[in-house]
Amino acid sequence: MQTEILQFYKNKTVFVTGGTGFLGKVIIEKLLRSTDVNRVYFLVRPKRNDNVEDRFKAWKNEPVFETLLKVKPRALELVKPISGDCSEPGLGLSVEDRRTLTSEVQVVIHSAASIRFVEPLHKALNINTRATRLMVQLAKEMQCLQAFVHISTAYxxxxxxxxxxxxxxxxxSCPADQVLEFNETLSPELMDKMSPALMGKFPNSYTYTKALAEQVIQMEAQDLPICIFRPAIILANFKEPMSGWIDNLHGLVALIYGNAHGILRLIYANPKAEALLVPGDYCANVTLASGWHMAKNAKPKSPAPIYAFAPSKSNPITFGESVKMGIDYNHKIPVTKTIWYPFAHFTTCPWLFKLGCFFYHVLPGYLFDLLLRLKGEKPILVKSYQKIHEALVLLYPFNGKTYLMDTNNTNQMWQSMSPEDRSIFPFDMANLNWEEYFRRILSGMRVYLFKESWDTLAHAKRRLFRFYLMHRFLQLVLCFVFGKFIWFLYNIVINQDPKTHVISVTPRIFSLGD
Structure with a gap:
């Protein structure tokens, strides 16, 4: 059966950047499993201790490709790594590789990016903005280009x-071309000092440099068949190729992981704010569908269409609901690595968050690290909490309020797809079952991040029950201590002499037998 999208990708040569990242791997896997592409080139950055071939060999052994290799055992033979680096001039491409790409590639998917919120501005500009300009320049040299999908962010x-x-x-505050010129001519130290003035209202270098990249496309890619895909917060895969598959601890994934671990108990977020969460496999499907849809409807010199992807307005979910679902399923399918009974409280007050962090995290962290020292092990928790608290503050601009995200173009694309294409490339957020999705997220996290097999589930449940009893006992103790403190204050007030304003305290308040 050849649907419109399948026909579009049939015998195509596709070039993917960011193919070693989570979304990039899901996109490549989907291309190989569901379409009949001719070849997939993807950019691989050499590392100090790993050359391109070694990284490619490890990449092919990723769990995400297990389903693919069962149905198409030789599928990965269609993939060829290209040595390069998005942070380098010319993308770090050799003359020969550049010639290959410009003569063969018909579809480009630019997914590579630095997603670190605290990335120094000069580095984020090189990876997220200048690399986009270099990709546009490369695309202009491609003789057979039919579609270019630039993956941005909903934020x-x-x-x-x-x-x-x-x-x-x-x-x-400053046009993209001028900012890039500053980055080429000024020192990295000066660029980083200028970052507050340049970024303006943007909360971090990631969102700012992605906004600049979009302007590069707006101003410099008008003669290309190009579109922009803006996904919201990407979590684990829903169904394909494996339910709940995830391979990273970035952003909100790290918070879910920390809560499941029993480490994260206080969350700096608005529980009533809508959470813009989307499954990874749905994002891969939107990526491939948007390339087809843009090429089908491309008009000369027309602005690049933008496809935003976020939860449907008819099927929203709040941060409070998402955390509750995560905790509920973590109680049903716990892990043996949990160090305390998972629970979570919210606050949107900065000073209360700082105070709460001491009692919820730092104080227990010191006690836990003390136990590790007594056992002769290295203390880890207090140091980890420093990073966790920084991450919570960095995420607050996105989970402290509700963003209204229009997805009209994406919805129209979904409506224009045939029933067969919708079945092969599903991304209908209006009918996503959030309860089922979070069950799969926690199941996948248990297997792929905690690395625990299902035969440990019974042991994990017994361990969780013991933590539950300890948790309730601690709550009773704290309530008793708090009650005694209130009773102490009450006795001070009622025994105050209104004439002399001298406080007399009866001896019985200090009695241990009370």
Whole structure:
């Protein structure tokens, strides 16, 4: 059966950047499993201790490809790594590789990015903005190019609470070409010092440099068949190729992981704010569908279409609901590595968050590390909490309020797809079962991040029950101590002499027998 999308990708040569990242791997796997592509080139950055071939060999052994290799045992033979680096001039491509790409590639998927919120501005500009310009320049040399999909983020224009599928040059204090010129001519230290003035209302270098990358496309890619895909917060895969598959601890995934571990108990977020969460496999499907849809409807010199992807307005979920679902399923399928009974409290008050962190995290962390020292092991928890608290503060601009995200173009694309294509490339958020999705997230996290087999589940449940009893006992002790403190204050008040304003305290308050 050849549907429109399958026909579009049949015998195509596709070039993917970011193929070693989570979404990049899911995109490549989907291309190989569901379509009849001719070849997939993907950019691989050599590392100090690993050359391209070694990294490619390890990449092929990723669990995400297990299903693919069962149905197409030789599928990975269609994949060829290209040595390069998005942070380098010319993308670090050799003359020969550049010639191969410009003569053969018909579809480009630019997924590579630095997603670190605290990335120094000069580095984030090189990877997220300059690399996009270099990819556009490379695409202009491609003789057979039919589609270019640039993967941005739903928060690339987060200074606005209501984000439409359009460009937002008004958010930028300085045009992208000028910022890139600064980055080429000024020292890295000076660029980083200028970052507050350049970034303006953007909360971090990631969202700012992704916004600049979008302006590069708006201004410099007008003659290309190009579109922009803006996914929201990407979590584990829902169904394909394996339910709940995830391979990273970035962003919100790290918070879910920390809570399941019994480490994270206080969350700096608004529980009533809507959470813009989307499954990884759905994002891969939108990526491939948007390439087809843009190529089908491309008009000369027309603005690049933007496809935003977020939960449907008819099927929202709040951060409070998402955390509750995560905790509920963690109680049903716990892990043996849990160090305390998982629970979570929310706050949106900065000073209360700092105070709560001491009692919820730091104080227990010191006690836990003391036990590790007594056992002759290295203390880890207090140091980990420093990173966790930094991450919670960095995430607050995105989970402290509700963003209204228009997805009209994406919805229209979904409606234009045939029933067969919808079945092969599903991404309907209106009918996503959140309860089922979070069950799969926690199941996948147990297997792929905690690395625990299902035969340990009974032991994990017994361990969790013991932590539950300890948790309830501690709550009773704390309530008793708090009650005694209130009773102490009450006795001070009622025994105050109104004439002399001298407080007399009866001896019985200090009696241990009370």
């Amino acid at each position: 690339s224009n987060c200074p606005s609470d209501h984000i439409q599928e359009r460009f937002y040059p008004e958010h930028l």
